[in-house]
Amino acid sequence: MRIGLLTQWFDPEPGPASLPGVLARGLADRGHEVRVLTGFPNYPTGRLAAGYRLSRRMDEIRDGVRVRRVALYPSHDASAARRLLTYASFASSALVSGMDALRGLDVLWVSNSPITVALPMWYARYAQRIPLVLHVLDVWPEHAEATGFGWGGPGRRIVEGCMSAWCSAMYRSAARVAHISPGVGDLLIRRGVPAEKLRYVPMWADENRPATSGDLRVELGIGADQVVLVYAGTLGAAQGLDTLLDACARLADPRLTVLIAGSGVAEDRLRAQAATAGLTNVRFLGRLPRERMPALMAAADACFVSLRRSVMAAYTMPSKVQATLAAGRAMLAAADGDVAAVARESGAGLTARPGDAASVADGLRELCELGREKLELLGRAGRAHYERAFSVAAGVRRIEAALTSAAATGRRR
Structure with a gap:
């Protein structure tokens, strides 16, 4: 299959941001053509990784995977406004400068965090007619408050309601919705996601680490x-x-x-x-x-x-x-x-x-x-x-199955 990955975070970013790269390599190793649309690496410091210079867009090959990087405002500090600008700038740039890199795909895997990624995701779904697998890695709007986007006062319910409606639209547009834990699956069902759409796909660790050097x-x-x-x-x-x-x-x-x-x-x-x-x-x-x-x-x-x-x-x-x-x-x-x-x-x-x-x-x-x-x-x-x-092999097999199912749904439509 021709598989796309839409994620703000990607190699060489460390920690949880490295996990989409593991998925891309795993799918490529299983014989799929893989393309990635992502941002310029800046997690977790908010500074661009060595060897990168911000530009409108940049294409590269990493481990046999075609990667399109698009501009964003790099920040990962305590300022909620700057973090929001980071998220919104990636979504806008992906929409303007990245969608041609996804043209002709059979199916697209999307990381749901941050939820601003919905803008290019919806374009891929409705304009390019690409079936989607949405992987719920963070639960919104709760994730926003827990990570420093706290809000109070009379506007709180309005903001939460808008974010919930936004997320519900994301779930509806996806052919399959993957979740990382049983509790998330139960929550999604309570929020109206049909059980037949759901797939349990826990995340994995980065197993491709160098040998230990030094004690x-x-x-x-x-x-x-x-x-x-x-x-x-x-x-x-x-x-x-x-x-x-x-x-x-x-x-x-x-x-x-x-x-x-x-x-x-x-x-x-x-x-x-x-x-x-x-x-x-x-x-x-x-x-x-x-x-x-x-x-x-x-x-x-x-x-x-x-x-x-x-x-x-x-x-x-x-x-x-x-x-x-x-x-x-x-x-x-x-x-x-x-x-x-x-x-x-x-x-x-x-x-x-x-x-x-x-x-x-x-x-x-x-x-x-x-x-x-x-x-x-x-x-x-x-x-x-x-x-x-939780192994990479098990995770890639689960996602491959979800992608295959979503692609078949798209062909039937």
Whole structure:
């Protein structure tokens, strides 16, 4: 098939932004012609990646996949206005400068985040007559509020109503709607998406990582008897990492070391919180290069996954869940809903109540009591669960099936 991917995020952007690239390569490896319409890479810093210069559009070949990049306003800071400008500028540029790259496709996969991508998506569906598979990676409008687009006052219901109506129109235009967790599927049914349209397609980790180079524990002077908990990812409001710092302040166990790697709008505040509390068991590493992430995961005995308690937390599945399982590491999950369910069902995880520093501190104590050898056993159980439920091979097969079904629907029409 001739398959298109419409996504604001794509390689060489790291973390969750790298997952569409994994999909593109997987589909190409299965013999499909794959084309991508995306923006210029700037996640998570808001600065263009090395080797790129902003222009109206640019075509390149990455790993055998044709990629069309279109201009956007690069920003990923705390300003809701600038973030909205980033989202809107990509959608507008894709509509003006990118749609010819999708001409003649059999089917189009669309990442629903941000929902401004609906503009080029609808053009592809109704003007170019391309059947769509919409992958719901974030639940809107809840995602907007959780990531800093909070609003209040009498206009709140109006904004939420408009966003909900917008999302409903996106669901209607898609031949198939993929969702990343059971909770999201249940929510979509309650919001009127027909069950026969839905396909469960959980996301995967980036399995194509370089071999580990160097021993990060040695570099950081961490002893062999230390239990290392790693948080790697965005430092933002939705992650609720202030609770982890509060929990570390309650814990006097000298065996624990917490490493926090990443950047985001909450980084300065979190660093100040740790300094004020005089935390000696927490180290901030900043944003590490992608090639250093395997060394970071190798240094970990367990990884921390956290979501601030909110309406959408029960439906959110952060990509670090799959990354932790794929790396064969134990997990401490301070989250509700699907995240907590995976932590328990995989056999890899301990759970704590989100936003409850005492509960998280109890989880930290349990990690220390288990020790490194038992935590390694939990990690092995998690890796086995990843292979069964979340691997790239399984995910690509599921999406390929959804794309094939959508394309057949389009031909019948």
